[in-house]
Amino acid sequence: MSSFKAAYHTLLAHWHMLTGYKLFWPVFMIAGLAFCVAVDTYGFMDLYLQLILIYVGINIILTVSLNLINGYMGEFSVGHAGFMAVGAYVASLLTVHSFPAGAQNMLFPLAILAGGLGAAFVGFLVAIPSFKTRGDYLAIVTLAFCMIVKSVLENIDAVGGPRGLLGMEKLTSLPWVFFWTALSVWVIRNLVYSNFRRGVLSIREDEIASDLMSVNTRQVKIIAFVVSSFFAGIAGGLFAHALQFINPRMFDILKSTDILIMVYLGGIASISGSIIGAVIYTILLEILRPLGVWRMVFMPLTLVLLMIYRPRGIMGMKEARLFTPLRDITTEKLWRQKKKEAPDASA
Amino acid sequence: MPLLEISKLTHRFAGLCAVSDFNFVIEPHELVGVIGPNGAGKTTVFNLITGVYRASVGSIKLKDQELVGKTPHQITSLGIARTFQNIRLFKELSVLDNVRIAHYGQIAYTPAEALLHIGRFRAEEKRITNRALDLLAIFKLDESANEKAKNLSYGLQRRLEIARALATEPALLLLDEPAAGMNPNEIIQLMEFIRWIRQTFSVTIILIEHQMRLVMGICERLVVLDFGATIAQGLPSEIQKNPKVMEAYLGVEVAS
Known part of the structure; x- marks a missing residue:
């Protein structure tokens, strides 16, 4: 047992050394992208494995963005599948009906972006009731929103009604998923390590006190909802073009529940937690596929155990050093140093 | 020019008049205490000043700027900060x-x-x-x-x-029962502390407090509320002798 512990600590030390390098992120990004492009062009990876990796990426985007509202801000939104649906439908309609057949690959990022913007606009509308309602009540509002999106889509024949929409080319490739995942993690991480973070966290702790400490709570809530739903829309667009078929039932409350599980499994208010949660959940579901129906017993059981032994998730309220900017710590160190030197200077 | 000028401030909670016709002026660098029995409307006054509640009637002016209708974070940015009764x-x-x-x-x-x-x-x-x-x-x-x-x-x-x-860099600091849960020794320290804050940060302070020792010790002026109405204003020594205040705190003597 002790040798195991020692091995773990050496491994951890190496890991810290590796991630401590300034060039870690740039190198990781270029290497990751190069790998994805290589897989995409030379196809040395099983297509099934590729699809799983694509789902991992999409789920990371969904989890990180939902964590902004449910984790950092402490609200309980169950409408994430609704935003995803808006993104999926907007992007798919563009690629199926509007874009010329020859230029699909070129225009694909625009379609995804449009899906994100559409979802962001809807997110802005949902932000308004969040000014007045909190907790359970906001959960009901977002639940209603999710149902509205589903039934509206089911009743518009132009988008296929309940039969759904098909005809998308398989445009979601591994490099694109890598790009969008990296972008969403980077943007949300930046947002979370700024003034905005203190805004959302203070809203979770005590909304009235935070308003009285000069935090513009309305603005913070709008930003949180818009950014979160923007990335849900992006994920939706990617999802639609990976599966090449969407219908309204895919984006019902169960899909939201899936995302919620990933958030609470990985840990609230943590970016590294969201990534861990999304990766574990997606891969575990695939590994357990041979179990058949029992898979649906195993997963909830893990959740129950998790809630008992680690109610805030694996990385709840913690962050891997990899994602925290060193600036905060550095500023404090410099300040302490200055304070220590100050008496010498005056003497 | 007064720092804060409150005139005819009235607030009702569904029929219950929590604060009625409250008039109050505070000059820069003053230290004023607001006292009164439980439920007299002291904290409601703070909530009205900071925008947590919106006043039904009346006006609150900070350096000639109307505060009624502004949101709490706007009011805080204009220079009013507060602490809370329960931390x-x-x-x-x-x-x-x-x-x-x-x-x-x-x-x-x-x-x-x-x-x-x-x-x-x-x-x-x-x-x-x-x-x-x-x-x-x-x-x-x-x-x-x-x-x-x-x-x-x-x-x-x-x-x-x-x-x-x-x-938040306030010009006016509102302290809501800063001595709650403190023993007499700590209260003496707190008095020094509040005086020191006023000097160091050159703020004007309004203080809600039940501890008479603290209020009488540091406040330059007192306002006494009872059931939402202002029953007395003046120097601490005057307030101590005011029959209306004694009535509010101790009740009326029944003629035997």
């Missing part, structure tokens, strides 16, 4: 973050700059972190800057709450 710190956040949140309104970068960590972002973050740490050092809290606020002792939590309020 309302951001418990799960670090002591440093508690103070940095109070700098929220002073940050000069836009959400877009925060999103991409560009432009003024770095300089501004450094500036407010340094200022928050300086403030914590003044309050002798810098050693526990990285601790969660809930792990501080009760006295330190009270101190942190005042530090947090001062971080």
Whole structure:
């Protein structure tokens, strides 16, 4: 047992050394992208494995963005599948009906972006009731929103009604998923390590006190909802073009529940937690596929155990050093140093 | 020119008149106490000034600027900060973050700059972190800057709450029962502390308090509320002898 512990600590030390390098992120990004492009062009990876990796990426985007509202801000939104649906439908309609057949690959990022913007606009509308309602009540509002999106889509024949929409080319490739995942993690991480973070966290702790400490709570809530739903829309667009078929039932409350599980499994208010949660959940579901129906017993059981032994998730309220900017710590160190030197200077 | 001018302020909660026809003027650098029995409407007055409640009737003016109708964060940015009767710190956040949140309104970068960590972002973050740490050092809290606020002792939590309020750079500081839960020794220390805050940060202070020792010791002027009505205003020595105040606190003597 002790040798195991020692091995773990050496491994951890190496890991810290590796991630401590300034060039870690740039190198990781270029290497990751190069790998994805290589897989995409030379196809040395099983297509099934590729699809799983694509789902991992999409789920990371969904989890990180939902964590902004449910984790950092402490609200309980169950409408994430609704935003995803808006993104999926907007992007798919563009690629199926509007874009010329020859230029699909070129225009694909625009379609995804449009899906994100559409979802962001809807997110802005949902932000308004969040000014007045909190907790359970906001959960009901977002639940209603999710149902509205589903039934509206089911009743518009132009988008296929309940039969759904098909005809998308398989445009979601591994490099694109890598790009969008990296972008969403980077943007949300930046947002979370700024003034905005203190805004959302203070809203979770005590909304009235935070308003009285000069935090513009309305603005913070709008930003949180818009950014979160923007990335849900992006994920939706990617999802639609990976599966090449969407219908309204895919984006019902169960899909939201899936995302919620990933958030609470990985840990609230943590970016590294969201990534861990999304990766574990997606891969575990695939590994357990041979179990058949029992898979649906195993997963909830893990959740129950998790809630008992680690109610805030694996990385709840913690962050891997990899994602925290060193600036905060550095500023404090410099300040302490200055304070220590100050008496010498005056003497 | 008065710093704060409240005239004919009235507020009702579904028929119950919590504050009625409250008139009050405070000059810069004054220290005024608001006292009264439980339920007299003292905290309601604070909530009306800071915009938590919207006044039904009347006006509140800070340096000739109307505050009624403004949101709490706007009022805080204009220069009014407060503490709470029951401590309302951001418990799960670090002591440093508690103070940095109070700098929220002073940050000069836009959400877009925060999103991409560009432009003024770095300089501004450094500036407010340094200022928050300086403030914590003044309050002798810098050693526990990285601790969660809930792990501080009760006295330190009270101190942190005042530090947090001062971080918003107020001209007027509202203290809601700062001595709640303190023993006589601590109250004497608190009196010194409040005087020192007024000197160091040159703020005007309004104080709600039940501890007569504290109120009589440091306030220059008192306002007495009872059932939402102002029953007396004046110097502490006058208030002590005022028959109406004694009636409110001790009741009327029944002729036997």
